[in-house]
Amino acid sequence: MENLKPMLVLGVESSCDETAIAVVEDGTKVLSSIIASQTAIHDQFGGVVPEVAAREHLRAIVPTFQQALRAANVSIDAIDLIAVTQGPGLIGSLLVGISFAKALAIASAKPLQPVDHVNAHLHGALLGVKNIDRRQLFPCLALVVSGGHTNLYFMRHETDFRLVATTIDDACGECFDKVGKMLGLPYPAGPKIEVIASSGDRSRYEMPRMIQEKSRLEFSYSGLKTHMVNLVRKIGKIDKETMADLCASFQEEALGQIIRKLGHAHHKFPAAKSIVIAGGVAANKEFRRRLNTELKIPSYFPELSYCGDNAAMIAALGWYEFNKARAAGLAVEDNSWDAYPSYNFIKHFGEIGG
Numbered sequence: 554m555e556n557l558k559p560m561l562v563l564g565v566e567s568s569c570d571e572t573a574i575a576v577v578e579d580g581t582k583v584l585s586s587i588i589a590s591q592t593a594i595h596d597q598f599g600g601v602v603p604e605v606a607a608r609e610h611l612r613a614i615v616p617t618f619q620q621a622l623r624a625a626n627v628s629i630d631a632i633d634l635i636a637v638t639q640g641p642g643l644i645g646s647l648l649v650g651i652s653f654a655k656a657l658a659i660a661s662a663k664p665l666q667p668v669d670h671v672n673a674h675l676h677g678a679l680l681g682v683k684n685i686d687r688r689q690l691f692p693c694l695a696l697v698v699s700g701g702h703t704n705l706y707f708m709r710h711e712t713d714f715r716l717v718a719t720t721i722d723d724a725c726g727e728c729f730d731k732v733g734k735m736l737g738l739p740y741p742a743g744p745k746i747e748v749i750a751s752s753g754d755r756s757r758y759e760m761p762r763m764i765q766e767k768s769r770l771e772f773s774y775s776g777l778k779t780h781m782v783n784l785v786r787k788i789g790k791i792d793k794e795t796m797a798d799l800c801a802s803f804q805e806e807a808l809g810q811i812i813r814k815l816g817h818a819h820h821k822f823p824a825a826k827s828i829v830i831a832g833g834v835a836a837n838k839e840f841r842r843r844l845n846t847e848l849k850i851p852s853y854f855p856e857l858s859y860c861g862d863n864a865a866m867i868a869a870l871g872w873y874e875f876n877k878a879r880a881a882g883l884a885v886e887d888n889s890w891d892a893y894p895s896y897n898f899i900k901h902f903g904e905i906g907g
């Protein structure tokens with residue numbers, strides 16, 4: 554008979570500039586989610602410095618682990634599975650989390666499940682969907698919009714990720730950060746641009762619209778970034794009002810492109826019942842407002858605490874992947890796998906299409 558005891562998963566995340574550990578029950582109930590952010594350290598350099606990030610992970614990972622167990626009120630003995638980010642991410646940062654998780658799995662005799670960070674972001678969004686049966690969401694269009702990714706998937710269920718579009722150059726969050734840096738804003742600039750834009754005139758500066766063909770779902774942000782570079786140079790001295798109008802006009806198109814593409818994607822994938830949005834940019838309130846008013850399909854967003862990098866999303870997807878592998882009779886005890894530093898586009902591009 555099937556063992557119905559809840560399964561506790563310890564999630565470990567260290568792919569970029571957040572050291573995070575979480576304890577999640579059965580892929581859905583978060584018992585603790587601790588995030589040690591390095592943002593303030595990298596702020597002084599204007600972006601994440603990989604070597605600094607790796608060293609900070611090394612310093613933070615053990616206290617974060619201890620804090621996550623304490624907050625969940627469990628000991629390591631109570632954990633049934635360890636899930637860790639395998640990639641993509643900064644290699645030095647990934648190696649800290651992976652080595653920690655591998656050592657912990659051996660020392661505590663627990664199984665270890667490697668997890669894809671980008672796919673896991675979508676589980677961050679799913680963790681925030683309350684009071685609705687998950688089956689009512691699927692199949693869905695699922696968007697990861699962060700500092701490293703602008704990926705659109707068609708998902709039939711929790712472990713089915715079919716990539717249907719990605720960016721051909723910069724990611725959306727990356728564009729927010731680069732434009733913000735040029736305007737003298739500290740890293741990460743996305744949240745600051747949102748605040749400044751709220752008092753600006755979004756129609757003052759006309760922005761270029763990239764890849765307008767309805768048949769093409771890919772995203773592109775380098776043209777918008779270059780346009781902003783040229784515009785800022787032309788304006789010269791930027792007063793407070795101009796700054797607000799620049800941020801508002803930029804944000805209008807940075808978010809507008811995604812909303813248009815989601816509209817086209819809905820035409821191409823009419824079976825989709827909902828849109829699930831994940832990643833750091835999903836924290837943007839104007840983005841949420843526009844998605845809810847401009848699209849004919851319900852959108853779901855993560856709670857703010859699951860928008861950025863966190864380990865609850867890693868534990869959640871880890872639980873689904875582990876059970877899928879176990880149900881298929883696949884070996885889950887082989888821990889000789891490596892980190893992967895970049896997304897496997899070639900594999901996924903083969904699957905793109907309607």
Ligand code: KG4
Nearest residue numbers: 699700701726741743744833834837861862
């Ligand atoms: O998912 P995340 O925490 O890290 C990864 O990139 O994996 O996303 C961080 C990104 C940064 O580029 C940041 O500027 C952007 O998300 N971001 C925002 C907002 N909050 C965070 N962009 C626009 N508006 C926001 N409110």
Ligand code: ZN
Nearest residue numbers: 674699861862
């Ligand atoms: Zn992320």
